[in-house]
Amino acid sequence: MSLVQAILIGIMSCTAASTIACLGTTVGNYTLNRPLVASLFVGLILGDVEGCILIGIPMQVMWIALVTPGGTVASDLRAVSYIGIPLAYVGAKAAGMDFGGDEAYALASSISAMTGVIGISLFYGTAMMNLIWQHIGWAQLDKGNLDCLGKVTAIYPLISHFVLSFLPVTLLCYYGSTAVESLFAQLNTDVWYVKAMLAVGAVLPAVGIAILLKSVVSKPTDLIYFLLGFALAKSMGLTLIAATVVGAVFALINYNMTMMKLSGVSSGSADYDDEEDI
């Protein structure tokens, strides 16, 4: 990886920090921060969009639902997206893996989990450093300088991103990629410990799905719907979008029944057409 490529990836990581992204919540955190989206940009920077997206898919599955209740994060995806994807890509390439194959999938899952954990320190580091800017902000507000708010909110945090996002990501990509390349060039996937690492990569996505499951299940009977979806896809071979349609049918039935209960069954037809009101 050239220094320019590493710098570009470093800049992307600043735009995309979990929660604190310098491009804001919607564009930064929930778009550029997601590994699937990041894989497109990393692919453009590294010159292999298709390969990077294939690597990005298992990394996205791992962290498909990342809720940050009360600002406590399980992972900062900027590390997964902008350290994990580039390094997994150069590693898989050096080992001569098929990017869409099982080995690359398991490798990417393992790296996704590891870099996700690194990300946590980046997240708390950035949040700590922002305390400095907020401290400056309160001091200015005490003096009656309201116009400092724009600087505190939009400008000063860029310094946090430079120190805690740009520098570590650029350096890890630049120096890490060489190390990863030489390590993976001699990788023999038949050795027991490499097999074990790939097995780890196969079971880890279960945790990612379970995080998501936790956010939608509130009582044990909800798990029946989960099992229904599982059987639809596994036993009946439905694609995800087809399963979504079946899920939508159950959602509609549930909505109509709830509204009927609310309006009293005797009043007959409740109006069903107001779902769009939200």
Added chain:
Amino acid sequence: MKKISKKTLNSSFWRWWYGNLTCFSQEHMQTFGYMWSMLPIIKELYATKEEQCEKMTAYYPFFNTEPQIGCIVVGITAGLEEARANGAEGIDDEMINGIRAGLMGPLAGIGDSLIVGTYIPILLGIALGLAEGGSVLGPLFYIVVWNVTSTWFQHFVYMKGYELGGSAVELLVGEKATAFRESVIVMGQVIVGAMAASWVSVTTPIVIAKDSTGADVLLQAKLDGAFPGVLTCLFVLFAWWLMAKKNVTPIKVLLLFVVIGFVGSVIGFIG
């Protein structure tokens, strides 16, 4: 009669849309984003610097919610400030902060479960399907659909909050909205099941017997004969049970699964 101009409202909205979390810290979270967003409104409603500074102190207290659905709170306070500037009775800092503090918890719960926990994963799920084989269609689909729908929604609830004031909350927590939300979550539960089946694959190479022709009888084949993918399903449910019922943090579950995968592979249970 003072009226906040459309331009100022939009400026306040975009400031919140962009800056709600850019200066996040564990101590003040979204407080600075909130103040920055209220600044154009306060400046338009009050001419003197002293008044502006005084009114801004209403927004000093801590604020944190799911910021996208939280647009409605910023909209509501914009409406309240306008009413206060026109001399409405009973609107003071305490009342404004009562509303802010009262809404941020429930809205965070709704936003986290509905937007972050259901809507985004569904979009990502579809995008992952489209990305198969390395197609750029997947990421592009997500970028466009998410940003357009989410920004539209945020603008919509901000303006509703401004127009309707406190009663706007009915839109999000009323009976109809609750029924709608719970129904969407039912769909989410089905989709998560389909995601688990599509993307996770835990298999075992254990041989349980030889059949009459001498070929291996695999445990995996027997299990799949009963309920296809049952092993995968059990792993997901086990991880869910640890997090939801035993309150184990996701990181600890991840580490546990690293150990299970590693040891399982070495002793020939997983692979």
